[in-house]
Amino acid sequence: PALPSFPDGFLWGVSTSAYQVEGAVSEGGRGRSTWDTFCATPDRVYSGHTGEVACDHYHRYPEDIALMSQLGVDAYRFSIAWPRIQPEGTGPANAEGLGFYDRLVDALCEAGIAPAATLYHWDTPQPVEDAGGWLSRDTAKHFADYAALVGERLADRVAMWIPLNEPMVTTVYGYGIGQYAPGQFLLLDSVPTAHHQNLAHGLAVQALRAAGARQIGTANNHGPIWSATDSAADRAAADYASDLLNWLFADPVLAGSYPEQLHPLLPTGFAEDLPTIAAPLDLYGVNYYEPTQVSAPSEGNPLPFDLGAVEGYPMTTNGSPVVPDGFRQFLLELRDRHGSALPPVYITENGCSYDGVDDQQRIEFLDGHLRALHAAMQQGVDVRGYFVWSLLDNFEWSKGYQPRFGLVDVDYTTQCRTPKSSFHWYRALIGGTR
Numbered sequence: 025p026a027l028p029s030f031p032d033g034f035l036w037g038v039s040t041s042a043y044q045v046e047g048a049v050s051e052g053g054r055g056r057s058t059w060d061t062f063c064a065t066p067d068r069v070y071s072g073h074t075g076e077v078a079c080d081h082y083h084r085y086p087e088d089i090a091l092m093s094q095l096g097v098d099a100y101r102f103s104i105a106w107p108r109i110q111p112e113g114t115g116p117a118n119a120e121g122l123g124f125y126d127r128l129v130d131a132l133c134e135a136g137i138a139p140a141a142t143l144y145h146w147d148t149p150q151p152v153e154d155a156g157g158w159l160s161r162d163t164a165k166h167f168a169d170y171a172a173l174v175g176e177r178l179a180d181r182v183a184m185w186i187p188l189n190e191p192m193v194t195t196v197y198g199y200g201i202g203q204y205a206p207g208q209f210l211l212l213d214s215v216p217t218a219h220h221q222n223l224a225h226g227l228a229v230q231a232l233r234a235a236g237a238r239q240i241g242t243a244n245n246h247g248p249i250w251s252a253t254d255s256a257a258d259r260a261a262a263d264y265a266s267d268l269l270n271w272l273f274a275d276p277v278l279a280g281s282y283p284e285q286l287h288p289l290l291p292t293g294f295a296e297d298l299p300t301i302a303a304p305l306d307l308y309g310v311n312y313y314e315p316t317q318v319s320a321p322s323e324g325n326p327l328p329f330d331l332g333a334v335e336g337y338p339m340t341t342n343g344s345p346v347v348p349d350g351f352r353q354f355l356l357e358l359r360d361r362h363g364s365a366l367p368p369v370y371i372t373e374n375g376c377s378y379d380g381v382d383d384q385q386r387i388e389f390l391d392g393h394l395r396a397l398h399a400a401m402q403q404g405v406d407v408r409g410y411f412v413w414s415l416l417d418n419f420e421w422s423k424g425y426q427p428r429f430g431l432v433d434v435d436y437t438t439q440c441r442t443p444k445s446s447f448h449w450y451r452a453l454i455g456g457t458r
């Protein structure tokens with residue numbers, strides 16, 4: 025059956041991020057980032073892939089905007105590379121870097137596509153990392169200076185601001201288990217990086233407001249955490265994992281508090297920062313991919329939970345279970361937990377990896393997730409827009425170019441773009457709801 029209809033004015037978009045699509049890592053005065061370093065380190069990234077060229081979006085953005093016009097999206101969510109704006113991570117703005125995003129934003133506005141800018145999608149300037157990265161409180165202050173530089177230049181045209189993308193991933197994958205840059209293995213000692221990112225968010229919100237920015241939010245990676253069984257031990261483990269993966273990032277921003285069982289892991293004096301972190305937002309971004317299943321920790325596990333596989337669902341080529349109802353479940357959980365403190369929600373990412381240009385499975389995935397989203401809205405969650413991850417196949421972090429998340433296929437030898445079946449499907453969907 026046809027998809028249920030979404031409200032008038034519901035915003036339809038697509039997302040990308042700088043390191044995953046731009047390439048041109050040595051152009052325009054860009055400094056090095058932690059991802060350049062990580063990719064240059066043997067055995068970190070699948071088959072030695074790097075973001076050096078990626079989709080060459082830095083040069084081909086006019087062609088990519090033409091694709092978005094054809095697709096009919098209302099908004100494009102991209103990220104700004106901090107090392108293009110401040111090659112050393114501190115100091116004055118690099119005019120060429122600001123100039124690139126200025127042209128990108130102008131071209132979007134001309135095409136009638138609202139620019140939605142993320143300020144940080146994991147590409148920390150290497151000198152900032154060398155000085156401690158997110159383990160250092162100073163990084164939050166540097167980040168606010170960077171936000172001010174970008175805000176002053178672009179606040180008049182950017183329609184939606186996301187200071188940090190998925191700080192959970194940086195904390196857990198970057199500093200906790202070392203799967204992503206900067207590749208540290210600190211386990212729960214990574215939690216201070218969560219607080220420093222949350223503080224960076226709060227300080228950046230202040231800087232953006234001072235620069236006249238409208239519509240400021242955040243984008244957190246979320247999903248329900250399922251307990252493997254009903255036993256008290258498994259449920260306690262799931263509760264802990266949900267605090268670590270979901271609420272460590274949502275609660276301080278929305279309620280000015282941290283889950284109590286995580287207090288011992290936070291930097292001393294964290295409570296004084298909470299009012300800054302909890303400044304009111306205009307929107308709250310949810311990135312949803314999949315649920316997580318956990319059980320009580322097995323012997324020798326230094327973490328208070330074991331991660332298990334979610335079984336009995338179809339899988340994407342990336343090994344993610346396809347669970348649309350997890351999307352609805354999480355949105356209701358978020359609404360129930362935060363009530364009227366929750367601003368309007370935007371789905372800032374949702375998508376899947378499948379191979380091939382006739383990607384019927386992606387259509388099924390998106391169709392299922394939009395039905396689940398609609399159901400959550402019927403049940404009272406105020407959702408105002410939805411961004412597919414991603415416009416283009418792109419550099420999928422430590423998995424390199426192997427997973428393909430795009431509505432548009434990219435041939436990495438020729439840079440030829442080919443809209444997939446899902447592109448035509450999304451276009452018809454958007455056209456039909458306008």
Ligand code: GCO
Nearest residue numbers: 041189190245311373413420
């Ligand atoms: C994310 C990531 C994206 C990934 C996507 C698919 O914000 O989680 O933003 O960079 O490519 O999630 O795994």
